[in-house]
Amino acid sequence: MKTALLILLLILTSPASASQARTCIYLASVAEQVMELRQAGVEQGEVIKSFSDYPRNIKIYKAEALLLRIIDGAYELPVQEVEREKLRAKWEFGNVWFERCLSKEFKTKKPQLSGLFSLTS
Numbered sequence: 001m002k003t004a005l006l007i008l009l010l011i012l013t014s015p016a017s018a019s020q021a022r023t024c025i026y027l028a029s030v031a032e033q034v035m036e037l038r039q040a041g042v043e044q045g046e047v048i049k050s051f052s053d054y055p056r057n058i059k060i061y062k063a064e065a066l067l068l069r070i071i072d073g074a075y076e077l078p079v080q081e082v083e084r085e086k087l088r089a090k091w092e093f094g095n096v097w098f099e100r101c102l103s104k105e106f107k108t109k110k111p112q113l114s115g116l117f118s119l120t121s
Helices: 002-011 015-039 044-050 063-076 083-103
Strands: none
Touching: 015 044, 015 063, 015 083, 044 063, 063 083
16 A cells, blocks of 8 residues: 555656546546445446446546456455455455556556455454
């Protein structure tokens, strides 16, 4: 989290970068919301329906396809049993998408999600 905040502060020094940072913050927020729904046991189809206004709220090329990649990624990960782990999954998933957005990796490849739950608490 500290790294992400430091990167964000450095990026906000130019107007064009500030716009990208706002987009990445929004994208991370969407990813966190998707993972929260996933952890709550909401079916994937219902999650897709709940974001019907998403493409109108974000200025990203192929926003609908990106949303589906976020949702698919969330559903590749397991539902956690413990509430603390559910919160951790939500935060880590949002952070992965935030970092990918800043580095613009989400435009070319699917984010690497396999290491999200490799750490023990």
